[in-house]
Amino acid sequence: MKKSNPTRYSSAVGEIWVMATFKVKYCHKIFDILGVRELMDALLYQAFAYYEINCRKLAFDSDHVHMILDMGLYSKIELAKKLRGFTGRKLLQMIPWLKKTKFWGSGLWNPAYDIRNISDMGFYERYLDKQKYASAGQKMLSEF
Template sequence: MKGKISHCVYNINYHIVFCPKYQYRHKVFNGKVEDTLKWTVQEICDPYGYTLLRMEAMPDHLHIFLSAPPTAAPTDIVKKIKSITANRIFAAFPGIKKKYFWGSGLWSRGYYIGTAGNVGAETIRKYIEPGNPAIRR
């Protein structure tokens, strides 16, 4: 999805996946917890200029596909989403923190992030090859 900010048109899309701590023991994203998680991620996107393209919460991990402006660092996107969702879920369901996470955080430290766009790497390589008539030098 293309976006626009001052003097810039961009198409930067991220596939982000992260898991709660102790994922092999506790599958916590179902029912009202899943609804709260999804609602919170949607709510986070607008004020930060992200466009949520797709999201799926599995019982033990979360997939997010979003577009973000070039001013947003991928690590900052992940930090914001993890922090805000953890605070909201623990506020709405205080028993989860005590029962499943022993008073610690909701999310594991690691995550996956990949980029996606409309053009593949091979197309870009061919476009910028020396001698390409499409490029003015």
């Protein structure tokens, strides 16, 4: 059964844009590996569609990911649990050697995360553009 964002079924109207940052456990630089980064990108967009979360921008650095999201009526804790649980579980199932060699059988994401409200959208968009693997100019394997 598909989960739904409560905003769609509520009389409340509005947007709550936040910047979410999730860091990889043990600071492993797994997003320097193109295949891992592309798979995580695809998994994040699957999670956004599944939970009906709007994503304005997404960017990776070597060991973390930044996202500008409209969190709807989800709390920050719910948002983090849904996205990190969905993506972490699927990535480590699809790439089992990563779990064995880098995470020693544990999870993908560091338990700490940062989700902050956005007051100046332009500032955060420029910040994401400066990340190592910003989505604006990133080429996918399928383009070659």
